[in-house]
Amino acid sequence: MATINDNNDIYAQNYGNNPSLSGTYKPFTSPYLNFDPGYVPISQPEFIFLDGSNKQRGRFELAFGQIGGSCMVGAAIGGATGFYNGFKATTLAGETGKLRQTQILNHIMKKGSATANTLGSIAVIYSAFGVILSWTRGTDDDLNTMAAATATGFLYKSTAGLRKCGMGAAVGLGISALFALWNSKDKLAQLTQFNPA
Structure with a gap:
């Protein structure tokens, strides 16, 4: 058994054997932390992927962020609109006074939640169509994006009649076509620089 003045005592090794109240402080050492820092690479962090898998998130993984982001954007836009109204x-x-504050807050909450629910519902439908198309076709490209957006607009307005369904599908197709063009601007730049002569 070790005593306080014994050199083998772990307390004496770490805090010294000075008879004062606090002793002399030495940094705590552990046999488990005694390693060569050369074993730790100094490179950038690397992510572990399964063999044969692609190194980007798929449509299903992106769906959760899209849905949450749509709800937050809807709440912000609706809240600003509600504040103005x-x-x-x-x-x-x-x-004036407390009555006015309460009425403004009621407008903000009502309009914010309604817009958040609307954009969240659209994002859920779009993500579901996108995931189904991605799994069915085995690829994730601009065609899936445009088909999912068109089907989303069609389904979202399906209770309003056939004319509104067509308008919803056209809006979805238009927005997704603009997104696909913006997303593939590097490919378009290469096409415009092509000189067949």
Whole structure:
């Protein structure tokens, strides 16, 4: 058994055997931390991927971020719209004080939640179509994006009649076509520089 003044005592090795209250402080050492830093690579962090898998997230993994982002964007846009509408309505009604604050908050919450639900629902439908098309076709390309957006617009407006369904599908196709063009601007730049002569 080790005593306080014994050199084999772990307390004496780490904090010294000075008879003062605090002793002399030495940094704590552990036999488990005694390693050669040469074993630790100084390169950038690397991610571990399964053999044969591609090194980017698929449509299913991206769906969760898209849905959450759509809800947050919808809440922000709806909240700003609700603030504007509430401010205008309370000014016209001549309300002041706590009543005005409550009315403005009610407008913000009502419009913010409605817009967040709308954009979140659209994102869920779009993500579901995108994942199904990606798994069915075995690839994830711009055709999947445009087909998923067109089907989303069609399904989202399906309860409003056939004309509204067509308009929803056209809006979805238009937005996705613009996104596909913006997403493949490098390919378009290469095509415009092509000189057949």
